[in-house]
Amino acid sequence: MNTEDRRSGRSRRAFFKSTAALAAATGAGLVAGPAGQALAADPAVGGHADGSAIEPFWGVHQGGIATPPQRHVYFAAFDLSTSQRSDVAAILEAWTAAASRMSRGETAEPREAGLRTATSPTTEDSRPGYAAPPAPGAGGDTGEVMGMTPHRLTVTFGFGPSLFVKDGKDRYGLAARRPEALADLPPFPGDQLVETHSGGDLCVQACADDPQVAFHAVRQLARIASGSAQIRWAQTGFLPDVPPGQAARNLMGFKDGIMNPAPHQMDPFVWIGAGGPDWLRGGSYLVARRIRIALEHWDSMRVAFQEQVVGRHKLSGAPLGQNRESAPLDLDAKDQDGNPIIPENAHVRLSAAAANGGAVILRRGYSYNNGVDLTAERWPPWREGLEYDAGLLFLAFQQDPRTGFIRIFDKVSRFDMMNQFVTHVGSALFACPGGATPGEFIGQRLLEG
Amino acid sequence: MNTEDRRSGRSRRAFFKSTAALAAATGAGLVAGPAGQALAADPAVGGHADGSAIEPFWGVHQGGIATPPQRHVYFAAFDLSTSQRSDVAAILEAWTAAASRMSRGETAEPREAGLRTATSPTTEDSRPGYAAPPAPGAGGDTGEVMGMTPHRLTVTFGFGPSLFVKDGKDRYGLAARRPEALADLPPFPGDQLVETHSGGDLCVQACADDPQVAFHAVRQLARIASGSAQIRWAQTGFLPDVPPGQAARNLMGFKDGIMNPAPHQMDPFVWIGAGGPDWLRGGSYLVARRIRIALEHWDSMRVAFQEQVVGRHKLSGAPLGQNRESAPLDLDAKDQDGNPIIPENAHVRLSAAAANGGAVILRRGYSYNNGVDLTAERWPPWREGLEYDAGLLFLAFQQDPRTGFIRIFDKVSRFDMMNQFVTHVGSALFACPGGATPGEFIGQRLLEG
Numbered sequence: 001m002n003t004e005d006r007r008s009g010r011s012r013r014a015f016f017k018s019t020a021a022l023a024a025a026t027g028a029g030l031v032a033g034p035a036g037q038a039l040a041a042d043p044a045v046g047g048h049a050d051g052s053a054i055e056p057f058w059g060v061h062q063g064g065i066a067t068p069p070q071r072h073v074y075f076a077a078f079d080l081s082t083s084q085r086s087d088v089a090a091i092l093e094a095w096t097a098a099a100s101r102m103s104r105g106e107t108a109e110p111r112e113a114g115l116r117t118a119t120s121p122t123t124e125d126s127r128p129g130y131a132a133p134p135a136p137g138a139g140g141d142t143g144e145v146m147g148m149t150p151h152r153l154t155v156t157f158g159f160g161p162s163l164f165v166k167d168g169k170d171r172y173g174l175a176a177r178r179p180e181a182l183a184d185l186p187p188f189p190g191d192q193l194v195e196t197h198s199g200g201d202l203c204v205q206a207c208a209d210d211p212q213v214a215f216h217a218v219r220q221l222a223r224i225a226s227g228s229a230q231i232r233w234a235q236t237g238f239l240p241d242v243p244p245g246q247a248a249r250n251l252m253g254f255k256d257g258i259m260n261p262a263p264h265q266m267d268p269f270v271w272i273g274a275g276g277p278d279w280l281r282g283g284s285y286l287v288a289r290r291i292r293i294a295l296e297h298w299d300s301m302r303v304a305f306q307e308q309v310v311g312r313h314k315l316s317g318a319p320l321g322q323n324r325e326s327a328p329l330d331l332d333a334k335d336q337d338g339n340p341i342i343p344e345n346a347h348v349r350l351s352a353a354a355a356n357g358g359a360v361i362l363r364r365g366y367s368y369n370n371g372v373d374l375t376a377e378r379w380p381p382w383r384e385g386l387e388y389d390a391g392l393l394f395l396a397f398q399q400d401p402r403t404g405f406i407r408i409f410d411k412v413s414r415f416d417m418m419n420q421f422v423t424h425v426g427s428a429l430f431a432c433p434g435g436a437t438p439g440e441f442i443g444q445r446l447l448e449g
Numbered sequence: 450m451n452t453e454d455r456r457s458g459r460s461r462r463a464f465f466k467s468t469a470a471l472a473a474a475t476g477a478g479l480v481a482g483p484a485g486q487a488l489a490a491d492p493a494v495g496g497h498a499d500g501s502a503i504e505p506f507w508g509v510h511q512g513g514i515a516t517p518p519q520r521h522v523y524f525a526a527f528d529l530s531t532s533q534r535s536d537v538a539a540i541l542e543a544w545t546a547a548a549s550r551m552s553r554g555e556t557a558e559p560r561e562a563g564l565r566t567a568t569s570p571t572t573e574d575s576r577p578g579y580a581a582p583p584a585p586g587a588g589g590d591t592g593e594v595m596g597m598t599p600h601r602l603t604v605t606f607g608f609g610p611s612l613f614v615k616d617g618k619d620r621y622g623l624a625a626r627r628p629e630a631l632a633d634l635p636p637f638p639g640d641q642l643v644e645t646h647s648g649g650d651l652c653v654q655a656c657a658d659d660p661q662v663a664f665h666a667v668r669q670l671a672r673i674a675s676g677s678a679q680i681r682w683a684q685t686g687f688l689p690d691v692p693p694g695q696a697a698r699n700l701m702g703f704k705d706g707i708m709n710p711a712p713h714q715m716d717p718f719v720w721i722g723a724g725g726p727d728w729l730r731g732g733s734y735l736v737a738r739r740i741r742i743a744l745e746h747w748d749s750m751r752v753a754f755q756e757q758v759v760g761r762h763k764l765s766g767a768p769l770g771q772n773r774e775s776a777p778l779d780l781d782a783k784d785q786d787g788n789p790i791i792p793e794n795a796h797v798r799l800s801a802a803a804a805n806g807g808a809v810i811l812r813r814g815y816s817y818n819n820g821v822d823l824t825a826e827r828w829p830p831w832r833e834g835l836e837y838d839a840g841l842l843f844l845a846f847q848q849d850p851r852t853g854f855i856r857i858f859d860k861v862s863r864f865d866m867m868n869q870f871v872t873h874v875g876s877a878l879f880a881c882p883g884g885a886t887p888g889e890f891i892g893q894r895l896l897e898g
Contacts, residue, residue, distance in 0.1 A: 049498045051690055074818075142748050143702030143763055147695055212689035212698075215818055215839075223748055231835060234820035240661035241500055246596055249661075253592030299591050299672055314592055369523070369664055370819060371683035386680060390664075 051149035051209055057100040059435040060282045062442065063154030065362070065397050066266065069239060069257075070152050070207040073366045074214040075288065075393060076234040077160070077200025077428055078225065085172040088163075089447040091225045095157065095204075096441035098220055105150035107141035108220035142223070145216045151209040155217050157442045158203040158286050158430025166201070177446065179277055181285060181400050182431045188413035190423065197233045197290060197426035205286070205395065211236065233426065235290060237366025237393040247317060247325060251293055251367050251390055252421075254310050255317035258325055261360050269360040269404070270397050272434075279445035282434025284397040287361075287405040290368070290426030292375075293391035298421045309417040311346030319348065331355065347418045350411050359407045361398040368393045379420055391422065401429060500598035500658055506549040508884040509731045511891065512603030514811070514846050515715065518688060518706075519601050519656040522815045523663040524737065524842060525683040526609070526649025526877055527674065534621035537612075538896040540674045544606065544653075545890035547669055554599035556590035557669035591672070594665045600658040604666050606891045607652040607735050607879025615650070626895065628726055630734060630849050631880045637862035639872065646682045646739060646875035654735070654844065660685065682875065684739060686815025686842040696766060696774060700742055700816050700839055701870075703759050704766035707774055710809050718809040718853070719846050721883075728894035731883025733846040736810075736854040739817070739875030741824075742840035747870045758866040760795030768797065780804065796867045805857045810847040817842045828869055840871065850878055 055063050080088060098108040164170070164178035184199070206217040215236070222231055239248045247255040261269055272280045298306070303314050312318060317325035321333060321341040331349055333341045342349050353360050370389040376382065398404030413419065433443045504512050529537060547557040613619070613627035633648070655666040664685070671680055688697045696704040710718055721729045747755070752763050761767060766774035770782060770790040780798055782790040791798050802809050819838040825831065847853030862868065882892045 050692065076821075142744075143752075144698045144700055145689070146698065146702070146764060148689060148691055151690065210690045211687045211818065212700075212816070215700075219744065219748070219837075223745075226745070231821050231837075234837075236818050236820065238660045240594070240597060241600065241659045242597055243499065249593045249595065251593055251661075251664075253595070295591075295668065296672075296675070299668070303592075315595060367661070369660065369685050371685065372525075372680050388668075388680075388683075 051151040051213075052105075053152050054104055054150050055152045055154045057103040057155075058437055061271065061435045062156045062283070062432055063103070063435075064156035064205050064207050065270070065284055065364070065432070067152070067154050067207070069364055070154070070214075071209045071239050071241065072207065072211040072214045073237040073393065073395075074206045074211070074218045074234065075237065075395070076204050076206075076218045076222070077232045077288075078202040078204070078222075078229045079232045080163070080171075080201045080229045082228040083171060085174070085447060087228045088172055089441075089444070091202075091228055092157065092443045092447060093441040094224050095155075095221050096436060098224060099155035099157075099217065099442075100438075102217050102220065103150060103153045103155065105148075105153075107143075108217075108224065109140045142216070142219060145213055148210065148213060151213045153206065153208040153213050153217055155221075156205040156207075156286075156432055158205070158432040159443065159446070160200045160202065160428060160430050162199060163201045172447075174446070177277065177279075177449075179280065179431065181402055182429065185287070185401070185406065185427055185429050188409055188424070190413055190419055191427070192423050192425055193427050194425050197235075199428050200232045200430075202229065203286070203288070203428065203430045211238070235368055235393050235426075237368045239366055250392060251295060251369075252298055252306070252310070254306075254312060254314055255325060257363055257365070258317060259329075261362050265360050266362075269399055270362045272399055276399075279433055279443070279449055280431055283432045284362075284399065285401045285404070286430045286432050287394070287396045287398070287401055288426070288428045288430070289394040289424050291392040291394050292389065292423045292425050294421050294423070295388045295390060308343050309347060309421070311342045311348030320346075329354075343417070345415050345417045347412070347416050350416050351408055356408045356411060357403075359404055361396045361404045361408065363394070363396045365392050365394045365396070367391070397432070500600040500662075501554075502601050503553055503599050504601045504603045506552040506604075507886055510720065510884045511605045511732070511881055512552070512884075513605035513654050513656050514719070514733055514813070514881070516601070516603050516656070518813055519603070519663075520658045520688050520690065521656065521660040521663045522686040522842065522844075523655045523660070523667045523683065524686065524844070525653050525655075525667045525671070526681045526737075527651040527653070527671075527678045528681045529612070529620075529650045529678045531677040532620060534623070534896060536677045537621060538890075538893070540651075540677055541606065541892045541896060542890040543673050544604075544670050545885060547673060548604035548606075548666065548891075549887075551666050551669065552599060552602045552604065554597075554602075556592075557666075557673065558589045591665070591668055594662050597659065597662060600662045602655065602657040602662050602666055604670075605652075605654040605656075605735075605881055607654070607881040608892065608895070609649045609651065609877060609879050611648060612650045621896075623895070626726065626728075626898075628729065628880065630851055631878065634736070634850070634855065634876055634878050637858055637873070639862055639868055640876070641872050641874055642876050643874050646684075648877050649681045649879075651678065652735070652737070652877065652879045660687070684817055684842050684875075686817045688815055699841060700744060700818075701747055701755070701759070703755075703761060703763055704774060705841075706812055706814070707766060708778075710811050714809050715811075718848055719811045721848055725848075728882055728892070728898055729880055732881045733811075733848065734850045734853070735879045735881050736843070736845045736847070736850055737875070737877045737879070738843040738873050740841040740843050741838065741872045741874050743870050743872070744837045744839060757792050758796060758870070760791045760797030769795075778803075792866070794864050794866045796861070796865050799861045799865050800857055805860060806852075808853055808856045810845045810853045810857065812843070812845045814841050814843045814845070816840070846881070 055067055057063060082088065102108055161178065161182050161184055164174045164182065204218050204221055206214040208214040242248050247258050250256040267273060270284050272283050307314055307320060311320055313320065316323065318327050319329050319342060329348060329352055331342060331352060331354055335341055349355055368391060372386045373389045375387045376384045396405055433446065436442050436444065504516055506512060531537065551557055610627065610631050610633055612621070613623045613631065653667050653670055655663040657663040691697050696707050699705040716722060719733050721732050756762055756769060760769055762769065765772065767776050768778050768791060778797060778801055780791060780801060780803055784790050798804055817840060821835045822838045823834070824836045825833045845854055882895065885891050885893065
């Protein structure tokens with residue numbers, strides 16, 4: 001799950017800092033926020049302790065990609081049930097408006113369309129419109145984040161291959177505009193994909209430093225789209241609260257996300273530029289994989305063996321034979337007998353840029369934890385029983401999946417020692433359009449183009 | 450889900466403050482922690498911003514009951530596979546030692562028995578024992594919280610009815626010591642319990658202000674008990690990060706946990722005293738219910754109707770007709786036509802102490818969010834489809850379930866308007882023994898008595 005290059009953790013943090021500052025700078029003039037509200041992101045990981053930091057919504061790029069990772073994600077894939085392209089456009093227009101509001105800590109819809117109450121007014125609900133008779137039928141914002149701060153909420157939208165062609169049908173007249181790169185991922189060795197937890201016409205990645213804020217955002221969007229789109233699968237995820245300057249550990253106990261693109265690698269490897277279709281410019285491809293980890297099996301291994309599998313020391317995070325997490329990966333290093341110090345089938349070697357023609361992807365994954373459920377191992381002695389349903393919600397952004405995830409995982413899926421401990425049980429690919437300016441909506445250049 | 454009395458939210462907070470202070474005072478002399486480490490709980494909800502606050506493990510009561518609620522829970526029920534009572538005692542002895550260590554931010558086992566590495570020593574793993582050859586076979590602490598602070602971890606143990614008698618068998622010679630109150634909960638109207646998500650011989654409630662810390666604790670205990678006990682079901686839960694002084698909202702958007710026992714009510718209603726068996730003295734009964742909420746259905750209701758269902762205003766949390774969250778519940782208040790302002794079948798009325806012969810329980814629940822899954826409604830028009838698998842992991846402590854949860858829920862399950870939106874899909878009852886002093890283990894008075 002590591003895609004390695006020679007950047008250090010410190011550099012990555014610096015990169016995120018500068019990216020956030022850049023995003024704030026490019027986006028600041030575009031933001032139509034309430035007067036006096038701070039709109040620039042707090043570049044400190046985790047944001048303000050009181051959760052009041054706001055990530056910019058409007059800009060060249062969507063939020064939630066270069067944004068410093070928040071602590072929680074609610075990821076949802078949607079299936080469209082409408083047959084009209086105009087309905088799809090209407091959903092994205094309403095979603096854009098709601099997401100921009102919620103990322104500022106406001107209700108999904110303006111108050112007038114939102115929470116109403118017919119009962120005795122209280123001191124707190126005396127503002128105009130609030131105590132008016134209830135709107136007929138459905139309510140507005142569901143209200144579970146009232147009184148809370150936005151916790152750096154970002155909402156990122158993506159389009160799946162099935163938006164363009166589904167079961168051979170061009171439902172929305174978009175088939176001709178499907179980029180070649182936006183095809184279902186090929187099957188990989190070891191895949192045990194569950195169809196009902198894979199794919200989707202649209203996706204919404206809501207990230208925030210609070211789980212209720214992240215879920216609230218998707219819940220509002222699902223409510224707004226109800227009747228035309230429905231959640232197909234969803235998964236919550238989290239990152240541990242580590243001290244500043246440390247990389248978070250995944251559920252295997254190893255530091256993850258140590259290596260990620262350097263600032264100068266974002267344009268060539270993550271953002272889609274002039275080489276892509278106009279509607280995707282400033283955007284990125286998102287690969288989502290739900291990777292279940294056989295934690296019981298992993299935990300029964302000696303740490304020394306785990307380190308051979310990963311190619312790093314467990315405690316320090318340093319590449320094998322080195323001392324510091326930030327030490328560069330030396331794939332040519334040999335021990336006194338001439339054997340490679342980092343094994344040929346270690347995860348860090350097989351996923352390294354140097355081993356994959358320079359392929360670099362931006363990993364932005366989260367651990368997931370769904371309790372326990374029945375599972376059957378696919379290796380001897382083929383045990384069956386209740387095991388942890390936990391692992392990694394792998395989320396990675398790249399300019400082109402064919403030279404990104406597919407290239408890397410083609411090798412990893414065949415040779416990685418880690419494969420006996422992990423199973424890919426869900427998969428999806430989405431094209432995330434570029435950002436929008438106020439008055440536009442995300443995906444407008446495709447849906448109205 | 451509210452059990453109401455006349456305590457205000459402010460009073461409850463004050464209560465938790467004083468309870469924590471009391472626990473710290475009574476437990477402080479017993480704690481064998483590293484020198485210079487702060488051992489008293491930080492009474493501020495959420496603890497220190499850097500997660501360094503430690504909740505006392507040793508004391509008259511187990512932690513995780515009167516402890517100010519942490520942000521995350523990993524709750525697991527275990528089934529025992531051993532036939533020997535001595536194995537059960539050995540599990541509890543090892544669990545007690547590991548839990549006390551982890552609550553101080555240490556590895557589950559002492560370092561010598563824990564993480565080892567056979568590869569080149571690094572600056573960080575040069576302490577004695579650490580770079581020693583790996584222990585044969587299984588490793589120690591799985592390491593995913595290395596470098597993290599304890600985030601107020603508490604670990605609470607409980608014994609289910611099936612520890613005493615299972616399928617008619619007295620596996621451990623404990624049947625005669627089963628308290629009468631520790632029987633399977635009776636069936637309630639509307640129950641749709643899933644057997645594989647109910648019951649359990651033992652339970653572990655791990656609460657912390659970080660989800661990785663909470664899961665890590667249970668994972669170590671499961672590893673330690675492996676071969677003799679196995680997780681039967683598990684559920685993660687969370688509370689939103691609300692500003693100080695505010696009650697957290699549940700996924701229905703209403704403030705929850707506003708009312709809870711006052712300090713003087715802990716002894717008569719929560720802690721088991723001289724009236725209970727010796728091994729339970731200082732303990733409490735824990736009712737766990739997984740309550741799925743039909744969020745889509747709920748969200749389609751007018752707020753004014755939701756408020757009638759709950760009996761409180763959504764925005765302020767005040768009882769209907771009142772202004773402040775902390776206003777006392779006036780069940781006799783009538784409107785100008787002589788109708789009760791709080792409806793006869795409102796949730797707050799039916800669950801109020803005044804409506805249940807003074808029954809008071811300590812609710813310590815968490816929202817849960819398992820994404821979406823297929824569900825079939827049990828009300829017209831009996832829709833089927835993908836819906837949120839989310840709701841409330843209801844956890845409530847009481848001196849006696851027969852005069853606590855059972856009495857309250859007997860009424861609530863029959864009359865509460867809220868029942869059309871919630872379904873109890875999991876259920877368990879556990880007797881949580883009193884706390885322990887160093888040298889003792891939790892449950893020792895039962896298992897070695």
